[in-house]
Amino acid sequence: MTLTRPTEIQQDDQDVLTQDPAKVILFNDDIHTFDEVITQLMKAIRCSPEEAESMAWEVHNNGKACVYTGEMHKCLRVNSVLEEIALHTQIEM
Numbered sequence: 001m002t003l004t005r006p007t008e009i010q011q012d013d014q015d016v017l018t019q020d021p022a023k024v025i026l027f028n029d030d031i032h033t034f035d036e037v038i039t040q041l042m043k044a045i046r047c048s049p050e051e052a053e054s055m056a057w058e059v060h061n062n063g064k065a066c067v068y069t070g071e072m073h074k075c076l077r078v079n080s081v082l083e084e085i086a087l088h089t090q091i092e093m
Contacts, residue, residue: 020093021069021070021071022069022070022071022072022075022091022092022093023066023068023069023075023091023092023093024066024067024068024069024075024078024079024082024089024090024091025064025065025066025067025089025090025091025092026041026055026059026064026065026067026082026087026088026089027059027063027064027087027088027089027090028059028060028062028063028064029087029088031086032085032087034053034056034060036085037052037056037059037087038052038053038056039052040081040082040084040085040087041055041056041067041082043081044067044068044077044078044081044082045067045068045078055067067082072091075091076091079091
């Protein structure tokens, strides 16, 4: 019986999935006020009050909205800020 050592498979340092833009989805709820959502959106994505209000209305009317698209590490930061006040979010690839 001959034993062979497994060969190493070298992988590229970059993960293909992380190169695609990710999206932060914000879901509507009956807990937070418009002002709370607008303030948190401005803090999370550094947008104007008008942009944040527009997104808040989209979330309200459609049940959810994409509020940020970008690199995964930036989506994780945005998601974290939104979740500071327990907003319901999801990151999609």
